[in-house]
Amino acid sequence: MKEHGHEAVVIGPDRFSSIPCPTYPEIRLAIAPGGKLTKLIEDAMPAAIHIATEGPLGVAARRYCLKRGHPFTTAYHTRFPQYIHSRFRIPCAWSYRFLRWFHNPSSAIMVATQSIEDDLRARGFTRIRRWSRGVDTKMFHPRDKQFLSGPRPISLYVGRIAVEKNIDDFLSLDLPGTKYVVGDGPQMAHLQKRHPEVRFVGMKSGEDLARHYAAADVFVFPSRTDTFGLVLLEALASGVPVAAYPVAGPLDVIGGTDAGVLDEDLRTAVLKALGIPAETCRALAGRYSWAACTEQFIANLHPFENASVPIRREAEAPSMEKP
Structure with missing residues (x-):
């Protein structure tokens, strides 16, 4: 954004009193953020x-904009209805009703893939x-692939270790070689006990994370609910092919290419x-860039009608009373 001449101000939960999200303590929820x-x-x-x-912050910001007649945009990053259903068995229809209420007043709902767009349109979402x-x-x-030890081939998972990621589908596979898991989450202790043969190495970032990707022979993505899966691109850029289910996310990134295999039988994939070949994977990753992503985001924004006069505090606004 800065390279395009824009200033971006991020207002996140770190600026407010907050509580941990139930079953997701790493995620903080702002308490009464309105004022x-x-x-x-x-x-x-x-x-x-x-x-x-x-x-809570998103709902408060939505209320702020609607009350003052300011346009705003939203993003649909996560298939929360499926996540909530997998954790609490709440019907997906209830969650989608809330999401339509939340998103449809926005000027644009930003989504990462065509399959997610098609799904949301079929559920009554607009302006995608x-x-x-x-x-x-x-x-x-x-x-160098020698960074990771163990019998080859090495199958790798990177991401949150949580029920909605469907990671047990990967861990339960009868595969040759060694399985590695990079990440942390609420299911980690349970899955470590259940699968002692799997090498759980915890959270990684930066160069350390990149070395783990590159040392693998195949990247396994068992999720059925992600809207995209950035880890797919990171694996491909590292020259590592992807194995996944033929669902939204993998279908949009891998479908129709030779950089991975999608199959309802994950072991076969x-x-x-x-x-x-690593070159095939790397070539597909090269189609994606953060520059193009940023240009899309800027084009999707809906500036106020008089963008040269940004929001001012209500106390500073000119009086509309007659002299």
Whole structure:
């Protein structure tokens, strides 16, 4: 955004009193953010407002914009109805009703893939715009595979260790070689006990994460609920083929290419993907860039009609009373 001449102000839960999200303690939920949020927005004097998530801050920002007649955009990053159903058995229809209420007043609902767009349109969502993703191909690239030890081939999972990621489908597979898991989450202790043969290495970032990707022989993505899966691009950029189910996310990134295998039999997908050359994977990752992602985002924003006069505090607004 800065390279395009824009200033981006991020208002997140770190600026508020917060509580841990149930079953997701790493995620913080702001407590009664309304008054402070109003001050932060008006101090920033934005020309456009984008609401990233549907949590307490997102609801408060939505209320702020609707009350004042300010346009705003939103993003649909996560298939929360499926996540909530997998954890609490709440019907997906109830969650989608809330999401339509939340998103449909926005000027644009940004989604990462065509399959998610098609799904949301079928569920009554409107004004959907594409906002793809990117990958840092300078950090994620093929490297020496000796970084990871254990019998080959090495099958790798990277991501949250949580029920909605469907990781047990991967861990339960009868595969040759060694399985590695990079990440942390509420299911980690349970799955470590259940699968002692799997190497759980915890959270990784930066160069350490990139080395783990590149040392693998196949990247396994068992999720059925992700809207995209940035880890797919990171694996591909590292020269590692992908094995996944033929569902939204993998279908949009891998479908119709030779950089991975999608199959309802995940074991079959893993074994077939092992023969894919690193160059094929790297070439697909090269189609995605953060520059293109940023340009899409900027084009999707809906500035206020008079963008040269950003929001001012109501106390500073000119009086509309007659002299």
